[in-house]
Amino acid sequence: MTDRVSRTPRRRAARAPGPPRERTLDTCRSLSPLLRLLILTQLAFNVGFYAVLPFLAEHLGSGIGMAGWLVGFVLGLRTFSQQGMFVVGGRLVDRYGVRPVVLAGCGLRIAGFAWLGSAEATGAVIGAVLVIGFAAALFSPAVESEVARQAVAWEAAGHGPRTRVLALFSVAGQAGAFVGPLLGALLLAVDFRTACLAGAAVFVLVLAGHARLMPQRVPGRDRSPRRGGTRALLRNRRFLALCCAYGSYLLAYNQLYLALPDEVRRAAGSQAPLSWLFALSSLLVVLAQLPVTRWAGDRLGLRRSLTAGLLTIAAGFAVVAAARPAGWTGAAGLLPAAGFVVLLTLGQMLVVPAARAWVPDLAEEGRIGLYTGALSSVSGLIVLVGSAATGSLLDLGLPPAVPWLVLAAVPALAVASVPRRATPGTGRAGEPDTAR
Helix, strand or coil: CHHHHHHHHHHHHHHCCCCCCCCHHHHHHHCCHHHHHHHHHHHHHHHHHHCCHHHHHHHHHHHHCCCHHHHHHHHHHHHHHHHHCHHHHHHHHHHHCHHHHHHHHHHHHHHHHHHHHHCCCHHHHHHHHHHHHHHHHHHHHHHHHHHHHHHHHHHHCCCCCHHHHHHHHHHHHHHHHHHHHHHHHHHHCCCHHHHHHHHHHHHHHHHHHHHHHCCCCCCCCCCCCCCCCHHHHHCCHHHHHHHHHHHHHHHHHHCCCCHHHHHHHHHHCCCCCHHHHHHHHHHHHHHHHHHHHHHHHHHCCHHHHHHHHHHHHHHHHHHHHHHHHHCCCHHHHHHHHHHHHHHHHHHHHHHHHHHHHHHHHHCCCCCHHHHHHHHHHHHHHHHHHHHHHHHHHHHCCCCCCHHHHHHHHHHHHHHHHCCCCCECCECECCECCCCC
């Protein structure tokens, strides 16, 4: 009896470290006005963006008549012009600050959506897609790097792990991604051009809101011009390894717009259920992101969160690969696609906050914008190459399971590229890289 009693306090003590858990409402109340503005900005960005993007592949293929490889290339080009050019936006943010870069990006996104709505020739479509992508390469690193910087300050003030702020940022983005496809599906009843113009209208509102509410100078941000830094970044092996791991996730996520529509059309005979699958993904993030992040913060370090997320994503592709030979159609045929969406989304909830929280620890002082942009730029290059290859893979007439097995191998192999530690001797800010 004595021995049993003496062991109990030690077991409880091992589980107890860390600040008491905050409710989501308490977390929101503790945010600065600037953080609240940036998080609401992410919500609005995604409403406008996802009112158009989920339906772009179908428009290019059925509406304009592009070949499968060209559709894949255009989608990859859109991602690369966005993710690949983040490093440019990040440099501009470090040099000029958040406000002017966000405003310029919103203006370009408005022009790009208006152009895409009327574009029919291949050259015009590519031009519009490039403008849309580069617009995000301006405003997204501005918002993301400032959220990361503010999250570090929030953590330093004793409010809790920075991943909690970044998870809330992801929730806002996915709430927009939930509303956007539903709005787009309604507008497509008119035509694709109407959906594009609605997306542009959302960015008009964002532009007006930031012009009025974003401070001219963000407190604590050094506005002195910063040059160079690229050589040091390219020598930062741990950061480049993080980029490769994150790029494999982004390539997998891009299959929501390339491989998934093909699977849904095969199973259901049309892409009508696609909006509901996008809504399912977004709703899962809205409901589960904060609990998953809290659980990962209690049990995992950054490295283990990334590893678990990549393996979960690989399992999602494997589910479809295992089911494809059965040739299910109708409602039953959509079950593997739904399983893929659920596992991909769960992996996303583990990967994204961990990767974004890692960047400030790996970046040079005063260059969070550059490193935030570079994370997406390297990832965008991976997606550009991988999307064209995936489009060709889907057109080759291979056995139905093969493309999905190949896609499953990508995130599984990427686990080897995850850096060993977040900072020397730590997994999350100031905490050991061990499960608790």
